[in-house]
Amino acid sequence: GALSVEKLRGVTESAEVQLGMGRRDEAIAILSGVVESPRFSALKDLDEGRAAVFTLGDALGRAGAYPMARDYLVRLLGTSPVDTWYRRAVSSLVDFGLASGDPQAFLAVLSGLGGGAEEAWAGDVAYLRGMLAERSGDADQALTRYGQVPPRSRFWAQATYRSGLIDVERRH
Helix, strand or coil: CCCCHHHHHHHHHHHHHHHHCCCHHHHHHHHHHHHCCHHHHHCCCCHHHHHHHHHHHHHHHHCCCHHHHHHHHHHHHHCCCCCHHHHHHHHHHHHHHHHHCCHHHHHHHHCCCCCCCCCCCHHHHHHHHHHHHHHCCCHHHHHHHHHCCCCCCCCHHHHHHHHHHHHHHCCC
């Protein structure tokens, strides 16, 4: 039968309960079974559909399955930057870019984001770019990117700290 909005909401809530109990694999199995079902396509653009895709992508990333997480979370970037799931997807993509050891793969999908430097997530992306530049030995680029992280960003303290470390290394 058809997948109803109520059923989808119930599946996502069930997966969130599993995640809360530390049963990540069960939550991933529940969600991927629904999100990959042909019945899901009619609901994918609704809030409940985006919630399911986000929860699946985020759970995969927290399990260390970074490429799969990226593939699911990127699906949420086709909406408006004011959409909750868009913003949460960007936030998770930045987190997984930092955690994965392969920030370039995540920056590749984040580089096409609309909006400007005033967007809340712009500081997250600037921090990720700064980390990539620092890891590749480009201190000037790292300082430039860290300087683009605004004080309201969740990464402002880290960006300020990393900039200070670079200055100390340069004996400034």
